[in-house]
Amino acid sequence: MNDKYNNDKYENGLDRNAANYAALTPLSFLRRSATVFPDKVAVIDDDMTLDYRTFLARCRRLAAALAQSGVGPGDTVAVLAPNGHELLEAHYGVALAGAVLNALNSRLDGASLGFILDHGEARVLIYDTEYEAVIKDALAGLTTPPRTVAIERDGGPASLDGARYEAWLDTAGDPDQWRTPADEWDAITLNYTSGTTGNPKGVVYHHRGAYLAAMSNAMAFEMNADTVYLWTLPMFHCNGWGYTWAITAVGGTHVCLRKVDPDLIYRRMEERGVTHLCGAPVVLNMLLADMDQRGRALSRPARFALGGAAPPSSVIRKARELGFDITHLYGLTETFGPATLCVPQPDWAALPTEQLAARMARQGVINFAVNDARVYDHERRRVAPADGETLGEIQLRGNTLMKGYLKNPETTAEAFRDGWYNTGDLAVMHPDHYIEIKDRAKDVIISGGENISSLEVEEVLYRHPRVSEAAVVAMADDKWGEVPCAFIDPRPGLELDVDDLIGFCRQHLAGFKIPKKVVLGALPKTVTGKIRKNVLRDRLAG
Numbered sequence: 354m355n356d357k358y359n360n361d362k363y364e365n366g367l368d369r370n371a372a373n374y375a376a377l378t379p380l381s382f383l384r385r386s387a388t389v390f391p392d393k394v395a396v397i398d399d400d401m402t403l404d405y406r407t408f409l410a411r412c413r414r415l416a417a418a419l420a421q422s423g424v425g426p427g428d429t430v431a432v433l434a435p436n437g438h439e440l441l442e443a444h445y446g447v448a449l450a451g452a453v454l455n456a457l458n459s460r461l462d463g464a465s466l467g468f469i470l471d472h473g474e475a476r477v478l479i480y481d482t483e484y485e486a487v488i489k490d491a492l493a494g495l496t497t498p499p500r501t502v503a504i505e506r507d508g509g510p511a512s513l514d515g516a517r518y519e520a521w522l523d524t525a526g527d528p529d530q531w532r533t534p535a536d537e538w539d540a541i542t543l544n545y546t547s548g549t550t551g552n553p554k555g556v557v558y559h560h561r562g563a564y565l566a567a568m569s570n571a572m573a574f575e576m577n578a579d580t581v582y583l584w585t586l587p588m589f590h591c592n593g594w595g596y597t598w599a600i601t602a603v604g605g606t607h608v609c610l611r612k613v614d615p616d617l618i619y620r621r622m623e624e625r626g627v628t629h630l631c632g633a634p635v636v637l638n639m640l641l642a643d644m645d646q647r648g649r650a651l652s653r654p655a656r657f658a659l660g661g662a663a664p665p666s667s668v669i670r671k672a673r674e675l676g677f678d679i680t681h682l683y684g685l686t687e688t689f690g691p692a693t694l695c696v697p698q699p700d701w702a703a704l705p706t707e708q709l710a711a712r713m714a715r716q717g718v719i720n721f722a723v724n725d726a727r728v729y730d731h732e733r734r735r736v737a738p739a740d741g742e743t744l745g746e747i748q749l750r751g752n753t754l755m756k757g758y759l760k761n762p763e764t765t766a767e768a769f770r771d772g773w774y775n776t777g778d779l780a781v782m783h784p785d786h787y788i789e790i791k792d793r794a795k796d797v798i799i800s801g802g803e804n805i806s807s808l809e810v811e812e813v814l815y816r817h818p819r820v821s822e823a824a825v826v827a828m829a830d831d832k833w834g835e836v837p838c839a840f841i842d843p844r845p846g847l848e849l850d851v852d853d854l855i856g857f858c859r860q861h862l863a864g865f866k867i868p869k870k871v872v873l874g875a876l877p878k879t880v881t882g883k884i885r886k887n888v889l890r891d892r893l894a895g
């Protein structure tokens with residue numbers, strides 16, 4: 354045997370110990386920022402301002418209150434609240450109690466919330482009284498309902514029995530214990546998928562991934578202690594793409610926002626000097642339309658991370674005109690949010706707007722804590738060549754992938770088959786190794802054997818001046834199997850002539866890609882602003 358391989362000099366006496374190895378957890382960000390910046394503003398929520406010292410103290414009191422209520426390791430604590438300081442506190446306090454946070458989607462109905470509370474086995478439910486009616490519905494069907502704690506703000510006093518948030522925190526006194534996970538692989542949060550793909554699944558995040566996601570996203574979005582972050586993205590969506598932890602990591606300021614209202618967003622941005630915000634393209638689109646209408650522009654540039662759907666080039670163009678610097682991100686609940694981002698290359702700055710927008714609309718390259726991304730052609734059983742043409746499924750592996758789906762080993766194994774996380778998104782790999790999504794596996798329209806990318810048709814529709822929003826789905830057709838059907842929300846106050854729109858498509862698309870039917874009206878959306886194509890497909894089927 355070769356001595357070289359037998360030699361363990363790099364192991365002997367070089368073990369992990371308490372000094373050189375600690376479980377990675379985003380809880381450490383809060384402790385550090387409270388030490389480095391005790392008097393700095395951590396959170397602004399309407400008229401309330403919390404410095405880092407106070408923010409930390411409140412998170413500890415939440416942890417102690419939970420412990421007093423019998424919550425411990427392995428328990429779930431659900432929270433249904435707008436983007437306020439309480440939900441932010443839960444991102445630390447629940448984990449400090451050793452428990453797992455399940456931030457609930459506030460647009461869900463009682464039955465769906467009931468399903469989630471039951472499936473996640475929540476022991477405690479902290480809710481804002483704004484949602485009391487739906488909470489009553491959700492609790493009605495449960496055999497072992499959680500203990501409730503009411504946050505009494507805009508929704509007024511609670512009518513349900515149970516604790517009141519502020520009084521409950523007060524009962525916890527001023528604890529100074531600090532509990533961190535024994536293992537960085539321990540669960541930190543539980544996030545249910547938004548259900549555009551069927552039944553909600555409980556995605557389990559780990560402390561390690563949460564730490565790495567926060568670090569990567571802070572780096573990707575160039576954040577530091579001067580960062581002022583506006584909470585336009587729901588904190589319940591992938592824990593606000595990890596920014597609940599990232600802003601604290603850099604010692605920045607969280608500016609809460611209880612309602613996504615374009616006028617309020619603009620005013621908050623100007624008043625508070627917001628430097629960064631996130632959201633789906635429709636949120637940005639709504640903000641831009643409002644700013645445009647009121648003749649407003651940003652007085653200082655702000656960075657907007659756009660994700661959750663591909664941004665049409667028209668949105669990218671308008672955003673740049675009004676003072677936004679765009680970062681395009683792609684990810685899923687299963688990947689802690691942002692898994693790839695469209696990193697700009699130095700020579701792009703000189704490109705004409707149209708070409709620049711086309712580059713920026715691509716989903717890009719891996720984020721820092723993702724190890725690898727590829728486009729896999731299942732049919733030919735090979736990695737798709739970087740030719741910008743061969744379609745395949747995006748597969749990911751790395752350190753910001755979920756632990757798996759709660760109580761669902763089969764679906765977990767299926768998602769992780771072949772040692773990759775299989776996203777269900779269909780894309781091409783460009784020669785510069787940037788990924789571009791063409792569709793979700795089930796959104797592709799197959800017409801007479803030809804694949805039609807719904808995104809490509811939508812991109813053209815969005816360029817029409819009278820179109821505000823567009824979604825294209827497959828419609829059954831006797832002759833072709835499937836044909837494209839377009840659902841269009843026209844710009845307010847403007848007549849949209851369908852023949853004119855079809856004529857416009859004819860100028861920009863091959864004949865078989867032109868929508869064979871156009872339906873006008875508002876589009877159904879998820880809370881994160883994604884168009885619910887499953888609902889549109891159901892409409893056509895029904």
Ligand code: ADP
Nearest residue numbers: 546547548549660661662663682683684685686
């Ligand atoms: P759901 O699958 O229930 O909608 P997610 O919020 O996890 O829940 O959605 C992830 C999906 O959103 C991705 O699989 C992809 O189809 C889409 N998506 C996310 N970001 C982008 C993007 N930048 N461009 C195109 N599609 C995106």
